[in-house]
Amino acid sequence: MKDAIEVQLIDTNIYKSKELWQPYRARGAFGGQSLHAYFLLAGNVDRPIIYTVERMRDGKSYATRMVKASQRGKTIFVCNCSFSTLEEGITLSHQVTMPTVANPESLPSDLDIFQKILRSTKSESKQFLLRAEKNINDNSLIDYRAVNQYSNEEIITGNVKTDAHGRRWFKTRGALNDDMKLHACIIAYASDSGLINVAATANGLSYNSESMGMMASLDHTMWFHAPARADDWLLYDIHSPRTNHGRGVAFGKIYSSDGTLVVTTAQEGIVRLTEAEQKKRRKQLEFENGFLGNCRCQL
Missing domain, CATH: 3.10.129.10 (Hotdog Thioesterase)
Known part of the structure; x- marks a missing residue:
């Protein structure tokens, strides 16, 4: 790392x-x-x-x-x-309370989930099988553990329950030295992962959905409030207030395991449907508008 x-x-x-x-x-x-x-x-x-x-x-x-x-x-x-520099003297201090969630040690890692699904599910989706194998083979440097657990079907299809909030624990897979600048850099690195995906799950989709054409970060902002170790568990609390015009925005709060708010993040990214999915939804809207128009005429 x-x-x-x-x-x-x-x-x-x-x-x-x-x-x-x-x-x-x-x-x-x-x-x-x-x-x-x-x-x-x-x-x-x-x-x-x-x-x-x-x-x-x-x-x-x-x-x-x-x-x-x-x-x-x-x-x-x-x-x-x-x-x-570190502010000296008496300073004002407050923070929002860290949400109460499951302990990271009680949750499976993202790689554990993919391995379990491959062992227990005979998925006919070649696209999912390819993605799962690449996830497993990817020598990920960060251990991510989602608090919001999805069913096997949701993970395979990428069509998930609508939720504008996402929470996940993360830390490096190995121990680091005591250089806190290194820890800050790694937290910055990890903070980009999964942030804009919550803008998609707010619409009932995830990055794995065949309906998603493109998801990519456009900009990323961070405010560091306190030092934290990247090799200790950190909770990432994310919410997305808006998606529109092929873009989404998400905000995140990163807490150390003792409840200290150490980082706040914000990001805008591309959240774009495939051409096929856009065409499908456009036809559905035309049908619904036509149906409603006919109902009004009859009234």
Whole structure:
């Protein structure tokens, strides 16, 4: 995990990725006090990424940096980062309460679920079988455990009960050193996974549904409230208030296992139906509108 997020200094304010890793379902390379990032193009894991850092401001309490990632001369990612020193003295403090959910040790991991379904279900969906095998074979660096459990049929079809909320535990699969900057980077890395999917489940679908044509992050924002270890269990509490015009927005709160709110996130992403599903729903709307029109005429 450490190698996947480390960079190598190659010149003043210019860095190169050391190792890139592409999880299953990702379009490309995956991947303080606050940050706001825009995903512009998919990264190619077979080529190094060059990161250029612009030092926007260095104040007494806050520093601001703008990072641009590029491949083959094209900008694929930009990010504004704000860093702050620890505030001294008496400060105001409050937080929302962490929801009460099942203990992560009592929940199966995502990989455990796919393995169980493959053993117990004779699915005729070649698409699901392919996805399940790739999920299992994917050497995932993060252990994700969903609090919202779906039935085998829902997982296979991707057609799920409508729910605009999602909760999952996560942590690294191995122990890390005590460098808290490393832990913050890994939490940032993991926070992108599953966030925009809740915008789809709010509509009764998940990434696995054959009705979904495209799901991809457009931008991603994080506010770091307190340090936390990425190799200890963290609860990700997500909700999506809106999907429209092929896009969805989701907000998340990440808690350490002792209930401390350590990170808040926000993301907008593409949540687009397939052309076939759009055509099907368009015909259904035309039928319903025509039926209602005929009813009004008769009245």
